[in-house]
Amino acid sequence: MKKKVLVTGMNMITALGLDLEASWENMKAGKNGVKRITLFDPEGLQTQVAAQIPDEFGEYAAGFIRKRTTGQMTRVTQMAYVCATDAVRQAAIDFEQMDRSKCAVILGVVSTANTSAEQGTTLKNTVLKSMNNAMSAWISLEYKLLGPNFTVASACASSAYAMGIAYDMISSGAADLVITGGADSIINREEIEGFNELYALSVNPDPEKASRPFSRDRDGFVIGEGAGMMILESEESARRRHAKIYAELAGYAITSEAYNIMAPMKDGEGIRHTISEALKNAGVKPEEVDYINAHGTSTTLNDMYETMAIKKVFGERAYQVPVSSTKSMIGHTVGAAGVIEAIVTVMSILHDTITPTIHLDDPDPELDLDYVPNQARKHVINCAISNSFAFGGHNATLVFKKYA
Amino acid sequence: MTEITDTIRNEVKDIVYQFFAEQCEVDINEINDNTTIISDLEGDSLMFLELIEIFKKKYDLDIELKTVGKYVLKHPVDTIGQLIGTQLLMIRHGNKILELD
Numbered sequence: 222m223k224k225k226v227l228v229t230g231m232n233m234i235t236a237l238g239l240d241l242e243a244s245w246e247n248m249k250a251g252k253n254g255v256k257r258i259t260l261f262d263p264e265g266l267q268t269q270v271a272a273q274i275p276d277e278f279g280e281y282a283a284g285f286i287r288k289r290t291t292g293q294m295t296r297v298t299q300m301a302y303v304c305a306t307d308a309v310r311q312a313a314i315d316f317e318q319m320d321r322s323k324c325a326v327i328l329g330v331v332s333t334a335n336t337s338a339e340q341g342t343t344l345k346n347t348v349l350k351s352m353n354n355a356m357s358a359w360i361s362l363e364y365k366l367l368g369p370n371f372t373v374a375s376a377c378a379s380s381a382y383a384m385g386i387a388y389d390m391i392s393s394g395a396a397d398l399v400i401t402g403g404a405d406s407i408i409n410r411e412e413i414e415g416f417n418e419l420y421a422l423s424v425n426p427d428p429e430k431a432s433r434p435f436s437r438d439r440d441g442f443v444i445g446e447g448a449g450m451m452i453l454e455s456e457e458s459a460r461r462r463h464a465k466i467y468a469e470l471a472g473y474a475i476t477s478e479a480y481n482i483m484a485p486m487k488d489g490e491g492i493r494h495t496i497s498e499a500l501k502n503a504g505v506k507p508e509e510v511d512y513i514n515a516h517g518t519s520t521t522l523n524d525m526y527e528t529m530a531i532k533k534v535f536g537e538r539a540y541q542v543p544v545s546s547t548k549s550m551i552g553h554t555v556g557a558a559g560v561i562e563a564i565v566t567v568m569s570i571l572h573d574t575i576t577p578t579i580h581l582d583d584p585d586p587e588l589d590l591d592y593v594p595n596q597a598r599k600h601v602i603n604c605a606i607s608n609s610f611a612f613g614g615h616n617a618t619l620v621f622k623k624y625a
Numbered sequence: 626m627t628e629i630t631d632t633i634r635n636e637v638k639d640i641v642y643q644f645f646a647e648q649c650e651v652d653i654n655e656i657n658d659n660t661t662i663i664s665d666l667e668g669d670s671l672m673f674l675e676l677i678e679i680f681k682k683k684y685d686l687d688i689e690l691k692t693v694g695k696y697v698l699k700h701p702v703d704t705i706g707q708l709i710g711t712q713l714l715m716i717r718h719g720n721k722i723l724e725l726d
Contacts, residue, residue, distance in 0.1 A: 289650075
């Protein structure tokens with residue numbers, strides 16, 4: 222029999238805050254985290270805005286990481302480490318009281334971002350900084366966890382994939398607790414140039430308007446950065462240690478479109494398939510879903526196909542289900558997007574509050590769902606889904622339920 | 626072969642203590658020869674390599690890393706005192722450290 226998988230800890234570092242509380246409050250207020258890039262001089266680039274995490278991060282991280290270790294980590298690995306250790310602290314987990322061989326770390330990581338934007342990079346720690354498994358390794362080391370410790374990479378769906386695998390490990394009994402999530406930043410000259418070559422990024426110079434999912438004049442996604450960590454735990458383990466329970470991860474689906482290295486499958490068919498499979502796996506009927514945290518990138522195709530897919534899955538009821546895009550506020554955090562948006566979904570369930578899609582003043586007439594424009598909304602949410610889709614056709618949908 | 630004088634012995638000890646105090650962010654007075662590098666100081670294996678580089682430069686040592694590796698396999702370095710002892714042997718014997726066995 223499958224074990225119930227619960228969310229017993231969460232934390233995020235985003236352009237809107239260095240922890241869960243700050244990020245959530247600013248998201249509820251519909252704040253914009255996008256600004257002109259300051260990590261390096263973006264002059265000459267087509268895209269010069271991004272959603273950088275607050276400048277105070279370095280100082281903040283010093284409270285969590287020893288100076289020597291800091292030098293062995295990229296800035297993004299530091300984000301992952303700080304985010305995870307703060308999540309564990311807040312979840313009051315005492316690993317001395319747990320079977321460490323059944324505690325795992327599974328992260329979704331595209332790269333550690335050992336790029337030209339790194340400050341003070343030297344050759345000395347190149348390997349430690351670049352190795353893709355560094356984030357999960359450091360977290361596992363911190364708590365001496367002896368269960369599986371690895372990284373999955375599926376571009377913008379990476380951390381959603383990681384959460385799905387974590388779900389399987391717990392529901393099957395292979396693990397009692399998994400620290401899962403991811404961190405990412407592609408705010409560097411070479412990757413911005415690369416994405417510009419693909420016409421994927423917004424070139425709107427106005428940071429107050431650049432990320433505008435579902436809008437008529439959307440012109441691509443805005444790069445974000447950050448980290449998100451979720452602690453998933455079996456119900457038995459959570460009850461044993463009297464853990465605070467935020468929600469239940471009821472199921473998920475990860476699929477491949479096998480269609481195109483970049484473009485989503487026509488008419489949102491791959492997305493439809495993913496959402497349908499996730500609901501089926503979770504034992505949830507479409508009419509039970511109260512909120513959709515969209516992938517909502519602000520690209521022409523994603524927003525159109527995601528909307529089409531939602532209509533196919535939910536039928537006429539699609540118009541009654543609120544859909545919002547976190548990326549309108551914090552940009553696209555790439556490998557971290559899946560988990561950050563999953564955390565927002567869980568917070569929405571917990572507080573019966575939907576964060577808005579900001580910059581949505583002039584909706585695309587072809588996109589006619591309720592995208593929760595510009596202002597947060599109180600709404601009873603017993604069940605919600607979070608979508609993540611990636612270049613390469615990696616799709617993921619996670620299904621969360623209020624824990625009763 | 627370099628003769629180990631009290632001056633060298635004290636220099637090595639000072640360098641090692643200061644290195645670990647700084648890198649591990651601990652008070653130098655909390656470190657003694659019995660302090661374990663991994664358990665007590667949460668140090669890492671790279672620190673040993675960094676110290677070798679420091680001493681190679683300071684004393685113009687002719688010693689290859691693989692030689693040190695072979696020696697340490699037979700004579701594990703767990704504590705600060707053991708590390709200082711190994712560094713002194715390296716300074717004294719260089720690449721001939723393996724012949725001590």
